[in-house]
Structures are given as structure tokens and as C-alpha cells.
Amino acid sequence: MAVRFAILTNMQKVFLGSLLLVVIIAVGAWYTGFGQSPQLQTPVFVAPAVENENTETVEPRVALEVIAEGLTVPWEVLFLPDGELLVTERPGRVVLLPSGRLFEVDDVSSTGEGGLLGAVLHPDFANNNWVYLYQTTEDGLGLKNKIVRYVLSDDALTRDRIIFDNIPGARFHDGGRIVFGPDGFLYVTVGDALRADEAANPDTLEGTLLRLTDEGEPVPGNPFGTEVYSYGHRNAQGLAWDSAGNLWSSEHGRSVGGSGYDEINLITPGGDYGWPDSEGERVAAGTVAPTRHSTADITWAPGGLVYHEGSLYMPGLRGETLYEAVLDGIDIVAWHEHLVGEYGRLRTVVVSPDGYLYLTTSNQDGRGEPAATDDRLIRIDPTELER
DSSP: HHHHHHHHHHHHHHHHHHHHHHHHHHHHHHHOOOOOOOOOOOOOOOOOOEEEOOOOOEEOOOOOOEEEEOOOOOOOOOOOTSSSSSEETTTTHHHEEEOEEEEOSSOOOOOOOOOOOEEOOOOTTTHHHHHEEEEEOOOSOEEEEEEEEEEEEEEEEEEEEEEEEEEEOOSSSOOEEEEEEESSOOEEEEEOTTOOOGGGGGSSSSTTTEEEEETSSOOOTTTTTTSSEEEEOOOOEEEEEOOOOEEEEEOOOOOTTTTTOEEEEETTOOOOOOTTBBBTTBBBSSSSOOOOOOOOOOOOOBBEEEETTEEEEEBTTTTTTTEEEETTTTTTEEEEESTTTSSOOEEEEETTTTOOOEEEETTSSSSOOOOOOOOEEEOOOOGGSOO
């Protein structure tokens, strides 16, 4: 009996060891399964147009339509005053649609999750034509991120200057969302750059949310007297303000243990959001619990975040879903899931001036299964989504 028990125990050890090896290999494959950026494609604006009685070209309001195809890992979508769309592509290109103008961006290292990521127009863009880009670079010592200001003209995107440099960078967890808030200041999500322990330290930049002036300086009144506005983040990907002025973020959870524990957070100045000590319902003392998390069994892998008419909308990369969190004050009171699995990986969602949602796919990023027309830009009438 003792011999049989020993044999069973050894067999269990072998099984558990094999299972652990499989998990390690799977996680490694997820992290190393893509590397160099895909070859740039030729974007095509495909939105149908109709003529109204005044012979002006207008676009029909329909529930959902694909308006652009052939994009290459689109990361941000901006609306220019002249009606053009500005789209950043992670390999290092800016696309204007529907005109099709293309601008290559220098000094971009598109490896892993890095590259040309977030973009934002200056609040006074109509007068100064300033566009801010968040880009990953390599300087011989390794990867880092920086925010560069450009001037956009009819025929050129001209570099003005670097406004903030030496943002932690790595093959993974580069953050990258940049947004001017209602207060006129620039908010920046910074990933932990695979240095999780540093995220718990507000004196470092890893795993933080920054608040800067338009010249890249710390905003007077920031909670630590530095650029840092909140910390303890793993890899926040989206920022949005609701109608009451509350700031929300979408954030990636763990990568091991089956992933899961992605978050929607309500941001408070100086808040510690707990990474790496807090996950899901396990909230370390002195840290801020997420308003909602995906649980250990579900992975959203959230992209951006936008607020519209009482709801937060958040696309999912691994989740391949457009999630909708209905708000009542600072509480999420209802949850809807749209387009589940219909378009593959979804990265960015924004609201147009006329109330559409614009949604990008991310099937060319090395982790998806791209269709012939990927990546795509999709326009959605949110009032037509099923709830």
C-alpha cells in the first residue's frame, strides 16, 4: 500500500509539473507570439455616401457600417475640424481619412505592444494645429516611450518638439493613451513596463497616470508635486470623463493564471490602485478597489474607453466585444455586451461630434485572425444597439 501511495504521489507530481510547464509555455507563447510590426497596408475609405436635395454629399445614418478597411493596427482615432479623421497606426504611420493622406512618423520602434500609440489634438488645435503623439522608441539602452508634439498642415506632419521623454518602455505594458481633460491638462497612461513592483511606488513612472501641462510640465497641485496623478496601475489603456466630471480608466489585469481581473477604475488624485498586490476582490489595505473587474475566469483585455449618454463603452481585445457599463452616478448599474465575436479583436472606441461610436479592430496586431479587409474602422449608432 505504501509503495502504491508513493507511486501515485510521484505520478501526481509528474502531472502537476507537466501542467505547470504547459501553463508556462502557453504564457510564453502569448508574450512572444508576435514581435515585429506587420507590413503596412493601403487604407481605403469605403463608407457609402448619398446626395441630398441640395446636392451636398452626406453620409447615411445607419445602425452599423464599416467605413474604412486595410488599416494596420489602428490605435487612436481623432476628429479634425475639417471633417477628416486622423488615425494612428502602431507600426508608425498617421492616416487621414477619407482623403487617404499618409504621414510616416520617424523614431518609432514597433515591437511587441509598443509603437505609435495614442494621439490627441491640442484644445486650441484650430489655431495652432498641434497634434501630440505617444510613441515607443529605442535608444541603444532599450525601449522607452515619449510624447512628441507635431504641427499638422495640409501636406505635412512636422515635428515640433518632445514635450515629455523617458517614459518607461518595454516589449509589453507600454500604456499609451493620451487625452486632454476638461481642465485643459494632458493625462497620460503609463504601463508598468514589466516592472510590476515599481508600480507601487509613486516616485517612479511605471504603472502611473500622469497629469501634465501642454508643455509637458507637472501641473501645479498634482498630489505628489510631480507628474504623477495616480499610481498602482498595471497597464491602463483608456481614459474617459463622465458628465459629472468623474475620471474613469480601463486597465489590463494579470497575464498569468489564466489572465482575468481586468478593471474599470474610478480615478481619484493620489490614489493607489493596488498593482501588483491587489487583484479582483483581493484589495490590499490603502489601495482603491476597482469599480468593476472581469473576475478570474473572464478576460476583457480592454482597449480604450469613452463616455456617451450615461454609459461607458469599452472595447475588448481578447474579449472581442464592445462592453457597455451603464452608470448611475459612480455606480455601474447595468452591463451590456455588443458585437460579441463579430469583428475579432477591438481596440479603440471614440464618439464623433454627431454622436456615432467609431470602433477599430486590431486583428493585424499578431494576436488575432485577420480577415481580408482588416483592420477596419466601424461606425455605430449607439441608439440602435440591442440592450
